[in-house]
Amino acid sequence: MESQDFQNIAISVHPKLMNLCRSFFNRQELAYDAEDAVQETLLRLWQMRDRLSEYQKPEALAMLIAKNVCIDILKLNKEQHEPLDEARNIIGNVQADQSMIAHDTERIISNAVARLPRTQQRMLMMRAEGMSMVEIAATCNATPTSTKTMICAARKKLMEILKIRRD
Amino acid sequence: MTNIYDITKRRQLAEKYLNAETSAEEERMLRDFYSHAEEPLAPEDEDMRLLMDATDRLSGGFVLSDEKAEEFDRLMQKGSKKSKIVALRWIVSAVAAIICAVLFLPVRPTDNAKEQPEISTSELLEAINILSDVGGDNMTITASSCNDGFIIKTSTSNEPPSSYILRRCSDGTSIELKSQVINF
Numbered sequence A: 001m002e003s004q005d006f007q008n009i010a011i012s013v014h015p016k017l018m019n020l021c022r023s024f025f026n027r028q029e030l031a032y033d034a035e036d037a038v039q040e041t042l043l044r045l046w047q048m049r050d051r052l053s054e055y056q057k058p059e060a061l062a063m064l065i066a067k068n069v070c071i072d073i074l075k076l077n078k079e080q081h082e083p084l085d086e087a088r089n090i091i092g093n094v095q096a097d098q099s100m101i102a103h104d105t106e107r108i109i110s111n112a113v114a115r116l117p118r119t120q121q122r123m124l125m126m127r128a129e130g131m132s133m134v135e136i137a138a139t140c141n142a143t144p145t146s147t148k149t150m151i152c153a154a155r156k157k158l159m160e161i162l163k164i165r166r167d
Numbered sequence B: 001m002t003n004i005y006d007i008t009k010r011r012q013l014a015e016k017y018l019n020a021e022t023s024a025e026e027e028r029m030l031r032d033f034y035s036h037a038e039e040p041l042a043p044e045d046e047d048m049r050l051l052m053d054a055t056d057r058l059s060g061g062f063v064l065s066d067e068k069a070e071e072f073d074r075l076m077q078k079g080s081k082k083s084k085i086v087a088l089r090w091i092v093s094a095v096a097a098i099i100c101a102v103l104f105l106p107v108r109p110t111d112n113a114k115e116q117p118e119i120s121t122s123e124l125l126e127a128i129n130i131l132s133d134v135g136g137d138n139m140t141i142t143a144s145s146c147n148d149g150f151i152i153k154t155s156t157s158n159e160p161p162s163s164y165i166l167r168r169c170s171d172g173t174s175i176e177l178k179s180q181v182i183n184f
Helices: A003-027 A034-047 A049-054 A058-080 A085-093 A096-101 A105-112 A118-129 A132-138 A146-164 B007-018 B026-035 B043-058 B067-106 B109-114 B121-131
Strands: B140-146 B148-157 B164-167 B175-184
Touching: A003 A058, A003 B067, A003 B148, A034 A118, A034 B164, A058 B067, A085 B026, A096 B007, A105 A146, A105 B043, A118 A132, A118 A146, A118 B043, A132 A146, A146 B007, A146 B043, B007 B043, B026 B043, B043 B109, B067 B175, B121 B140, B121 B148, B121 B164, B121 B175
Parallel strands: none
Antiparallel strands: B140 B148, B148 B164, B164 B175
8 A cells, every 4th residue: 555545544534533432432431532542543554554455445444443442442441440450550650660670671661651642652653663754644633744843752752761760 | 875883873873763854764774773783782872772672662463353343333332322211211201291281281270260260140149139238328349259259348438348258159059158347
């Protein structure tokens, strides 16, 4: 699939995905940003770009992915509200892990990434997956210039957090 | 093509990467270099390697599941059924309210008619007949309905006005004097 194709699909399907995700979160009374779910959906659609020909309509596939994303978010949200996970999160906090697992690179990385805003995380993810700046912009409903600024900010911030954690 | 093994060029590329100005190809070069770089690394390289590692870990595959899509549809339907039931409840309530209103409203005028029936001419004549014993000449009679009979107010030119309460008998054919207020 050509890059231009993905951009067009992303732009045309974006409003429909927004409606779908928003109505789902409203009905489930879940305080979750629909835009975030749409970004995740379009990222997954991009990851499946080579298989798009298997589906008659890219829009139908996007809707199918969006439903998967919504269910994933719902499940994740339920898990986060379980007391066991709260306890786990507390253990994973800054002070605790500095003494216990200071040299655990994996933990340092995941904690650092978790401190980034979700949109920044996803933009880094999109870039790491190989999406072009223009494609990321189309997915995030942003201009290429602001996308570049956000990715730059995200990388610098992540670097800063990693440095602090490592020292 | 940038020589990634040249530390100065690599630093420049790393700077470009942080400013989000690198091409996809340049980013791949950096990633390849750091994933295969051997220890020990300069501190700046160590930072970059950690950053590349962190962004790499962000990406990952996913499994597209029809079951999840079905679960989504089920949850959405469940939600809409709920709202349909709510809507149905409102409709039932509204219909019940209308039925009550239709059933109840005609009863009230009937009650009112019972409470304040009109005074028929024969009743009025009978009332005058009863009051003829108490009234004097040139008596003015004003009759008005009350619960189960009517009130008659009388006034004559030389006496103060008096009031009488007359009640209909249960058979409805005659009336009787219930009480009277005579002003002196």
